[in-house]
Amino acid sequence: MKFEPQHVGSWTRRRFVQMGAITALAAGPLSSVDLRADAPLRSMIGVAFKKRDPRIAIIGTGGRGTSLLGDLLAANAQVVALCDIVAAKAQAAGASVVKAGQKQPDLFTNGPHDFERMLKRTDIDFVVVATPWTWHAPMALVAMKEGKDVAIEVPGVTTIEECWNIVNTSEQTGKHCIMLENCCYGYNETLILRMIHAGLFGDLLYGEGAYLHDLREELFSNAGEGLWRRTEHTKHDGNLYPTHGLGPVANYMGIQRGDRFAHLVSMSTPHRGLEEYRKAHLKPDDPRFGEHYLTGDMNTTLIKTASGLTITVKHAVSTPHPYDRINLIAGTKGIFEDYPPRIYFDGLNKDESWEGIEKWKEYEHPLWKREGEAARQNGGHGGMDYIMLYRLLQCVREGLPPDMDVYDAASWASVAPLSELSVSQGSAPVQFPDFTRGQWSSRTASAIATQD
Ligand SMILES: NC(=O)c1ccc[n+]([C@@H]2O[C@H](COP(=O)([O-])OP(=O)(O)OC[C@H]3O[C@@H](n4cnc5c(N)ncnc54)[C@H](O)[C@@H]3O)[C@@H](O)[C@H]2O)c1
Incomplete structure (x- = not known):
């Protein structure tokens, strides 16, 4: 049977707690997750992105964030905001957005929690997280709760509790949280x-x-x-x-x-x-x-x-x-x-x-076949970074479900x-x-x- 979202139905909190308890027994201790008692958990399997040309924000403009930014710009993505604890890094990334012919993105550089201020903005649709590993989960959770789809860099999140937190928050908010597994x-x-x-x-x-x-x-x-x-x-x-x-x-x-x-x-x-x-x-x-x-x-x-x-x-x-x-x-x-x-x-x-x-x-x-030449010209890691981001943008622009969820x-x-x-x-x-x-x-x- 081809899977369709309606086959899933909604998951009540009680049902989730039952499942969570079984998993906890099987996989070691899990602490409680951030659940609103009344929030249904609805599977995100097969759920399409809202069709749009997404306005993108990047958190972490170090080595990887800068490289992803280059590929996003090459794929004509709109980059509207950048965040890094090191102002010079965000500024350098901002300059490359302007060089690509877009307007100066807003920069958020006031310390490790300034991403929260950025994510409150309503003109951001999609967030890319390219920070050190322990920041991925906190940033992804805030992004989804603020109504944005989010893509986190590898290796994704770092604990079983964080794994459940991204799943539960994605299901509660209806926002995607995907891993940028370029390979x-x-x-x-x-x-x-x-x-x-x-x-x-x-x-x-x-x-x-x-x-x-x-x-x-x-x-x-x-x-x-x-x-x-x-x-x-x-x-x-x-x-x-x-x-x-x-x-x-x-x-x-x-x-x-x-x-x-x-x-x-x-x-x-x-x-x-x-x-x-x-x-x-x-x-x-x-x-x-x-x-x-x-x-x-x-x-x-x-x-x-x-x-x-x-x-x-x-x-x-x-x-x-x-x-x-x-x-x-x-x-x-x-x-x-x-x-x-x-x-x-x-x-x-x-x-x-x-x-x-x-x-x-x-x-x-x-x-x-279609994008290989552009990928080899633009993309890091032999072009697979560009192919990944091109495809991700395609999924959002055409209102498709993500390949990886x-x-x-x-x-x-x-x-x-x-x-x-x-x-x-x-x-x-x-x-x-x-x-x-x-x-x-x-x-x-x-x-x-x-x-x-
Ligand atoms: N997929 C790949 O091929 C690939 C390649 C390299 C790195 N990565 C991953 O990308 C992520 C980033 O790695 P990197 O090499 O760019 O590291 P990096 O240290 O060069 O960059 C991390 C950036 O995050 C910023 N930062 C740290 N805490 C922050 C906060 N609270 N708010 C805002 N900015 C913050 C830092 O100032 C820095 O600029 C890691 O998860 C890494 O494993 C993936």
Whole structure:
């Protein structure tokens, strides 16, 4: 059955509390969420954006916010307000909006809560959040409560409570909260997704995703992410950044669309990388020698889906490693693995050898066919950033539902806190909450795969 919003009906508070209690038992302690007693919870699955050319505000105009701004401007998006605690960053971003031929956006630079003042404005439709991780949830919640759709940067939100908070607030307000998981829009990822939907890989069995990226220099930088991201390594041991590897594999497998993450187990190696880097590169009296890191240098998490498929997700950012997201998917008829992209199909490849993906160009995604040139010219990360934002704008401008919704955001983000919980309990199995409250089994495939 094709899923339509009316199949969901509304969820009473009582029903939600019942479901929440089951999840709490399964996934560890959940504290209460911000619920108005009388507010019905209505599923956001399949809910279309209000059709309009959205007036956009960005919170966080650092490295990522500036890069997203460039792509938004290239896609002719209207940017009306910018917010950053560092006035010079907001001003520089504002100058690029003016350079693109738009009027000077209003700047909000009066401290860490000035975003709240900005979000009270009624001439903002859509908010992009590109701040440090712990700010994503508070900013997304205020945006939705102020009547705006919101897109948060990866890794989305950081606790199970925050996962439920974005789901509940989205359902209560009728506003979307999506995660800007750009890797879902990569050239290879969208091509493989279409090949999977054409049945070329047979029945899927397992996948692998990763974030293997040597960030040691960046983590110790005195600017940008060095100002906040290293701190996360002093607080958690688990997979801190799961979604770049996991999002595309979840799309391949139709997670939240006929299948769902059921449980995970997770284990980490010892942590040595940041300690050794610090010893080699910092002066002996540097205050950062007082930091105690917790994050294992390699975290490996194994997820089992409700249909029995398995997914391995890895995270390693503090040891030498060439950039790699693995991006592997395997089924009964073949296997694809990235870095470099290679494919093997039963009966097609000789001598059990891999082949490149060039000959499968007929499966190139329509978005890349149409916008690939602009993407490669404008977009970061090989063009996938531009493709993601172009498509997001298209969904709003044409009044379509988003490709990735709040349930995707919550379930992908939940791997970080759940992996931490498993690691802390000797790699014990940990159940995933069902953020869709049962709707995952009746949905159709991701719009990324199905659009023409
Ligand atoms: N999808 C991707 O490929 C990708 C790439 C890089 C970063 N990111 C993500 O983007 C986010 C931002 O990362 P970044 O590299 O731009 O970091 P950054 O440190 O360069 O930028 C963060 C910005 O947020 C501002 N900020 C902090 N607190 C604020 C507040 N309360 N109100 C307003 N502004 C505030 C900072 O001043 C800074 O300018 C992170 O979630 C990161 O993981 C994603």
